[in-house]
Amino acid sequence: MFAEITSITILGGRSKSGELEQAEITLVPGDLVAVVGPTGSGKSRLLADIEYIAQRDTPSGRQILINGEVAEPAVRFAWGRRLIAQLSQNMNFVMDATVAEFISMHAECREEAISGSSEADLIARVISQANLLTGEPITQDSPLTSLSGGQSRALMIADTAVLSDSPIVLIDEIENAGIDRRQALDVLVRNQKIVLMATHDPILALLAERRIVLKGGAMVKVLESSADESALLVELQRADAAMIAIREQLRRGESLAPTAFRYR
Amino acid sequence: MKLVTVAGPPSSGKTSMLLRVIDWLRETGISVGVVKFDCVSSEDDERYRSKGIPVLLGLAGNLCPDHYFVTNIEACAQWGKEQGLDMLISESAGLCNRCSPFIRKALAICVIDNLSGMNTPAKMGPLLKQADVVVITKGDIVSQAEREVFQHRVRKVNARAEIIQMNGLTGQGKERLGSLLAQSEDLDGLEGRKLRFSMPAAVCSYCLGETKIGSDYQMGNVKSIAIPASIPAAPEVN
Numbered sequence: 316m317f318a319e320i321t322s323i324t325i326l327g328g329r330s331k332s333g334e335l336e337q338a339e340i341t342l343v344p345g346d347l348v349a350v351v352g353p354t355g356s357g358k359s360r361l362l363a364d365i366e367y368i369a370q371r372d373t374p375s376g377r378q379i380l381i382n383g384e385v386a387e388p389a390v391r392f393a394w395g396r397r398l399i400a401q402l403s404q405n406m407n408f409v410m411d412a413t414v415a416e417f418i419s420m421h422a423e424c425r426e427e428a429i430s431g432s433s434e435a436d437l438i439a440r441v442i443s444q445a446n447l448l449t450g451e452p453i454t455q456d457s458p459l460t461s462l463s464g465g466q467s468r469a470l471m472i473a474d475t476a477v478l479s480d481s482p483i484v485l486i487d488e489i490e491n492a493g494i495d496r497r498q499a500l501d502v503l504v505r506n507q508k509i510v511l512m513a514t515h516d517p518i519l520a521l522l523a524e525r526r527i528v529l530k531g532g533a534m535v536k537v538l539e540s541s542a543d544e545s546a547l548l549v550e551l552q553r554a555d556a557a558m559i560a561i562r563e564q565l566r567r568g569e570s571l572a573p574t575a576f577r578y579r
Numbered sequence: 580m581k582l583v584t585v586a587g588p589p590s591s592g593k594t595s596m597l598l599r600v601i602d603w604l605r606e607t608g609i610s611v612g613v614v615k616f617d618c619v620s621s622e623d624d625e626r627y628r629s630k631g632i633p634v635l636l637g638l639a640g641n642l643c644p645d646h647y648f649v650t651n652i653e654a655c656a657q658w659g660k661e662q663g664l665d666m667l668i669s670e671s672a673g674l675c676n677r678c679s680p681f682i683r684k685a686l687a688i689c690v691i692d693n694l695s696g697m698n699t700p701a702k703m704g705p706l707l708k709q710a711d712v713v714v715i716t717k718g719d720i721v722s723q724a725e726r727e728v729f730q731h732r733v734r735k736v737n738a739r740a741e742i743i744q745m746n747g748l749t750g751q752g753k754e755r756l757g758s759l760l761a762q763s764e765d766l767d768g769l770e771g772r773k774l775r776f777s778m779p780a781a782v783c784s785y786c787l788g789e790t791k792i793g794s795d796y797q798m799g800n801v802k803s804i805a806i807p808a809s810i811p812a813a814p815e816v817n
Contacts, residue, residue: 421728
C-alpha cells in the first residue's frame with residue numbers, strides 16, 4: 316500500500332490497429348491534464364485504464380505505475396478503489412436524504428478523512444465550497460433530490476475536493492450548466508488532486524497545463540499549453556463570460572440590444 | 580468445467596454485465612454457456628443466443644424458484660458438460676432474498692445496483708452475505724459519494740467479498756471480474772455438493788395450492804405474527 320501518492324505514470328500500450336503508443340506521461344499532485352480527441356478515439360478507455368490501474372491487461376495494453384512502481388494486486392483491487400474518484404457525465408443524486416445527512420453518511424465511510432475536524436464543521440465546509448461554485452445557494456436541509464443540475468454538480472465537486480481522500484480525480488466532461496467550471500477545477504487542484512479531464516470544450520482543454528491527444532485508441536502526443544494558447548484562453552473566457560451574461564439577461568426577461576455580445 | 584452462480588434482484592443488470600464479461604472470457608479462449616433461471620417470463624435467453632452463447636432457460640412458474648433451481652442445477656451442469664463448455668454460468672433473480680442459489684466451492688456472485696436504495700444491502704440476506712464477489716452496477720448514474728456510501732454499506736454486510744463496481748453498458752470493470760471467473764475452481768460434478776445456505780422451511784397448505792384465507796385452511800408449517808396483548812388506544816386529537 317502507498318501511504319501517499321506522489322505520482323502516477325501512464326506507460327504506452329498499443330493503438331486499436333496494434334501500433335505502439337508513442338506518448339507516455341507522469342502526473343503529480345496538483346496537475347491538471349486534459350484528455351482530448353474525437354469521439355471514439357479512446358478517451359474513456361484511458362480513464363478506465365487509470366481507474367483499473369491497468370497492468371498491460373486491458374485492451375490497450377497500457378501500464379499504470381503508482382509512485383513509479385507496479386501496484387501490488389492488493390492495492391489494485393482492494394484499497395485501489397479508494398485511489399480514484401470519478402466525476403461522470405451523468406451527475407444525479409438518487410439518495411433520499413438532506414444535504415447534511417448525505418455529507419455525514421459519506422464522511423462515515425471515509426473515517427480517516429475527517430479525523431481532527433468535527434462533522435458539523437465538515438458539513439459546513441463542503442456546503443460553503445459548493446456555494447462558491449454555483450449561483451443558487453444550497454442549504455443543509457435541502458433534500459438531495461431537489462437540487463438543480465448545477466447545485467448537484469457543485470455539491471459533488473465540493474464533496475470530492477474537501478471530503479474524499481482519493482488523490483486522483485477523473486472527470487468525464489464537466490457540463491457548463493450553472494457552475495463555475497474554472498473554480499471547480501481550481502478547487503480540486505488546490506486540494507492537491509491529480510486531475511484528468513476528458514473534454515471537447517476548448518476552455519476546459521486550455522485550462523489544463525498539458526493535454527493528452529488521443530487518436531485511434533492511442534495517446535499520440537502530450538502537448539504543453541503555450542503562451543499563445545494562454546492568451547487565446549483569456550479571450551475565450553471573455554467570450555464565454557459575455558455569453559453567460561446574455562443568458563442571465565434572458566433569464567431575467569430582458570430584451571437584448573444587437574450590441575449585447577461584447578467581450579473585447 | 581467451472582460453474583459460476585450469479586444472482587441478484589430483477590433489473591440489477593445481471594445479463595448486461597454477464598454479456599460483457601462473457602465477451603472478455605471468450606477473447607481469452609474460454610467457452611462459456613449460460614443457464615438462466617427466472618420465475619414468470621424472460622427474454623434474456625434471446626440476448627445470449629443472439630451473441631452465439633449456448634443458453635438454457637428455466638422458468639419456475641408456480642414453484643418456489645430456488646427449489647426449482649436446486650432440483651435442476653445438476654442436470655444443467657450435465658448439459659454444460661455435454662456442450663463441451665469450459666464454464667457454465669447460472670443466472671437467477673434474487674427472489675425472496677431469504678435463500679440464495681450459491682453452492683459451496685462454486686464461485687458465487689451477487690449483483691446489486693446503486694439505484695436500489697441505501698438500505699437495500701442491510702435488507703438482503705444470504706444472497707449478499709454469502710457471495711464471494713459483489714458486483715455493483717449503475718454507478719455511472721449516481722454520484723461518486725453515493726457510490727462510496729453504497730459500497731460501504733455492502734461491505735458492512737459482507738466483509739469478505741471482493742467488491743467490483745461495474746458498468747454493464749460500457750463494460751468498465753469486466754477485466755477484473757472476468758479474471759476472477761477465469762481463476763475459479765473446476766467442479767467435477769455437483770452430486771452431493773451443498774448449498775451455502777438452507778432454503779426456508781416449507782411446506783404449508785398454500786404451497787400445495789390452497790388459496791382461501793383463514794385458520795381452517797392452514798396446515799403444515801405455519802408461523803404466527805407476534806401481536807401485543809393490548810395495544811394502547813391512540814391519544815385523542817382535539
